[in-house]
Amino acid sequence: MKIHNFNAGPSILPKEVVKKSAQSVIDFNQSGLSLLEISHRSIDFIEIIERTTMLVKRIMNLNEDYAVLFLQGGATLQFSMVPYNLMNKEASYLDTGFWSFNAIKEAEKFGKVKILFSGKKKNYTYISRNYHIPNNSDYFHCTSNNTIVGTQMKEFPKTSIPIICDMSSDIFSRKLDFCKFSLIYASAQKNVSSAGMTIVVIKKNILGKIKKNIPSYMDYKIHIQNNSILNTPNVFSIYTSMLTLEWIEKKGGLSFLEKENQYKAKLLYNEIDRNILFENKIQKKDRSNMNVIFFLKEKKLKKEFDKIWKNKNIIGLNGHRFLGGYRASIYNALPLKSIQFLIQIMKDFEKSYR
Known part of the structure; x- marks a missing residue:
């Protein structure tokens, strides 16, 4: 699994x-x-x-x-x-x-x-x-x-x-x-x-x-x-x-990892910015390439979204207990496929909402 x-x-x-x-x-x-x-x-x-x-x-x-x-x-x-x-x-x-x-x-x-x-x-x-x-x-x-x-x-x-x-x-x-x-x-x-x-x-x-x-x-x-x-x-x-x-x-060392991490983060931030259901509140120039924080614009959708990603074998997506929302930590070892998988779930959720 x-x-x-x-x-x-x-x-x-x-x-x-x-x-x-x-x-x-x-x-x-x-x-x-x-x-x-x-x-x-x-x-x-x-x-x-x-x-x-x-x-x-x-x-x-x-x-x-x-x-x-x-x-x-x-x-x-x-x-x-x-x-x-x-x-x-x-x-x-x-x-x-x-x-x-x-x-x-x-x-x-x-x-x-x-x-x-x-x-x-x-x-x-x-x-x-x-x-x-x-x-x-x-x-x-x-x-x-x-x-x-x-x-x-x-x-x-x-x-x-x-x-x-x-x-x-x-x-x-x-x-x-x-x-x-x-x-x-x-x-x-x-x-x-x-x-x-x-x-x-x-x-x-x-x-x-x-x-x-x-x-x-x-x-x-x-x-x-x-x-x-x-x-x-x-x-x-x-x-x-x-x-x-x-x-x-x-x-390939830090130069390779830096490019890979920037690419992974860009993909996820682009989806958050594009998707009508989600938002990121950090100024763009200061966004982390390691910890991507995002929120549902409508809190009433939380229960439904949580059920979807948890049933899809995603773990650790809940935001910190002091902040709420969601946190995707995309460290060096997280494969690109996991980012793409999460993005697809967010897209599918947006379609079902519409």
Whole structure:
């Protein structure tokens, strides 16, 4: 039975990654052991973590100035780790959605937060480009893609201070100059891996500049010194991320994926704009290529439409509980056929309504 998986996270993974990771749970590398049983300090796992680190740097085109960490606690823990390690007095933030708002709340516990832009009053339907980043801020924080509301930053500012970016829902989906960023973090259950692991890519020279007694687990420097094995890491999730990164390279890298993702998103947005029953409320220039949010213009049709798509083996299409409507998360691994299938259902629904 073909399932069309539009879940926002945990979300769809490439089929070959699922098969290989499933096999590793039964027998890892013909060792007679499950991947879930091997030691995180064994040669087998050291090879996994070193290869995964190499793949991250190669795909992002980063040099040895950067360290790659595989941590736990999701992006939520990073909301605190970033200011703990980098904030002396004041940091600048963009408030572009639910998760950036949560990051701001955590940062305010460590010092002054200057909010350069907030889209809250307009329900986060756009992202301003008209803001000034103070040079005296310790860092500038942004969220590249807003999973709940469906906006995405298409460009990033030039500034002399470190740029910190939460890329949880669009990392490895497009080609960027990753050297512009001093720290990138991403919870992995979307474009990278299974849930339970967070990638942190960090420029090492931004560390050690604050006067704080940082608890060991919250200290990036200590994690770098311990090669992400300060405590027992999520072995399975790191292995799955290695397989996914190999799949990304095999597909043609970020340039190929960017074109594919733009095409998939364009098809779906075009149908939403054309169809008399649906609407998207985001300014076109800020629409996300990862999370397409849309609404029925007439709420009375919801029960009927929900019955149709659920009976057609589509899952994960309901919007976030805070927003309602519908959310089609169209990450790297979602095939074009699933987009086309959803579009056809929307067209058929429009015809039946007429």
